[in-house]
Structures are given as structure tokens and as C-alpha cells.
Amino acid sequence: MTGIDIDLDIYPDEASLVEALKRGDPEACACMVKQYAPRVYAVAIRMLNDPDDAEEVLQETFISACKNIQKFEERSALGTWLHRIATNAALMHLRKRKHREVSLDEPIEVQAGDDIYREIQDWTLAPDDHAMNSEVRDVLEKAISELPETLRTVFILREIEGYSTEETAQILGISISAAKVRLHRARLRLRQILTPYFT
Amino acid sequence: MMSSQSHHQHVSDCQEVLSHLNDYIDGELSPELCQELEAHLAVCHNCRVVFDTLNKTLYLVRQLREYPPELPETVEYRLFAVMNLELFVPRERK
Ligand SMILES: [Zn+2]
DSSP states (O other): OOSSOOOTTSSSSHHHHHHHHHHTOHHHHHHHHHHHHHHHHHHHHHHHOOHHHHHHHHHHHHHHHHHTGGGOOSSSOHHHHHHHHHHHHHHHHHHHHHHHSOOOOOOOOOOTTTTTTTSOOOOTTSSOTTOOOHHHHHHHHHHHHTSOHHHHHHHIIIIISOOOHHHHHHHHTOOHHHHHHHHHHHHHHHHHHHHHHHO | OOOTTOOOSSSOSHHHHHHHHHHHHTTOSOHHHHHHHHHHHHHOHHHHHHHHHHHHHHHHHHHGGGSOOOOOHHHHHHHHHHTTOGGGSOGGGO
């Protein structure tokens, strides 16, 4: 691992790490931060598309986690708990941002089928199955970042972070059917954005 | 676009197929609609391509889970500083 060098083996398992966290052991705190910061940062930067905002979310997440560690009930994994805090913090930032500026969201009442047949190109074979290189990853990350925010958040939670549709709806505070509609549009839109890259 | 031999009543055209594609991919379509949709995909090249590339899109995107965007070292250092964990930051980087 690069960056700060912390011995992650001090605590043999998560239970003992959590126990030490609840005792207020700074070493445990350092361990938690070292271990989970990458995942927290990843969800923040994908949701927010902005390194500065993502860094704020990262810091807020761990400050909040340390403050509220006594409330962590170990029904879920520590990583899942942190991930949920980070997701909520990222959503708060998006809402704040909306108040600051005119919404950049495109209207989403576009019919699902609009434009989709304008150019039908088959790129099923490209890139090939093992071509998950950094170039393809960059293309994918860029394409996701081009989704309008309402579609992007649903898409990231559902497809990348692996939440169920129900969980996604709950996190975003929208109905399950709204989540499904947005996911549907996000998938089709992303397919469209990717088409010129892969043909 | 539509095959003239189609006698399907529910999944009757490409728009319709498209609107069911996600439920189909998620396995949430009724068996009857599934069958109709598959019959359409078998004869309609355009829908087939959309379906295939949509699947490909999801296949690729889901792999991003394994590749989280990199956490820059400077961001990590600042995080440790904010958390009052500077004790753990190597002296020369403080
Ligand atoms: Zn069709």
C-alpha cells in the first residue's frame, strides 16, 4: 500500500478493531481510516465529480464515524456502515450544490426510446472481455460522469456500489418505481454515450 | 423495423421492447412477456444490438467495482491531519 504506512494487523479481526475504536484508541482510528479511506473516497468522487467536494466528504465521513462510533451496532460490517455515511454525506453536498447554482440536470422526461435507433451500431465485441485496461476504465468513468446527476446517483449506487433497487430508493429518498425509471434511463443513456467510443 | 409476421399482442413494437429491456435484464419480467420479448429479439436486429450493447455496457461498468478511483496521497495525509492522527504520518511528510 502506498501513502501512510500503518500496520493493519494490530487488530486480528473487525470486532477487536471496533472494540478499540469504541475505547477511543487513536491507533484503531488510524487503522480504520487507512483501511476504508480508499473506498469512501471512491464513492464520493464518483457521486460528486469533484475532487475538492470528494475530499470534504471523505473528511466528514470519518469525523462523523469517530463521533458516532458508539452508535455503531455491528449488525452490518464497519465498511458498509462507513459507506452509508459517505453516501449520505455526498448526497448532502449534491443538495447544497443545487441551492448554490442553477441545476445542471437535464430534464429526465425524455422518452426511453428517443434517439436510440438513430444509429444502431454493434460494439458488443469491442472492447473484448479481457480488455479492462486503464484506457477503457477512463472511458467508462468519463461516460458515467456525463450522466445527469439524478441518473448518475441511482446508477452508481445500483451498478457500481451494488445496492439493491430498494436500498437505492431508500438512500435517495425516492420511490422504488422512480428509482427503476431512473436506472432504466441511466443504463440506456450510458449505452448511448459509450457507443461512439467503442465503434 | 418490425417483423410483419409478428402476432404478439403485448410486446408489439421496438419501443415496447425497449421499455421492458431493463426488467428483462434484471430478471423481473413475467414469463409471458419474457417469451414475447425474446421472440422479438430473435427477429429484430436493431433491438438485438441495443440489448447486446446494453448488456455489454453493464458488464463493463460492473467491473469498475474492482477499480476504485485512486485516493491521492496528499488527500490521505490531509485526512490524517484533520483527524488529529498526525502522529501516524511520517515525520518528513508532516
Ligand atoms: Zn425491435
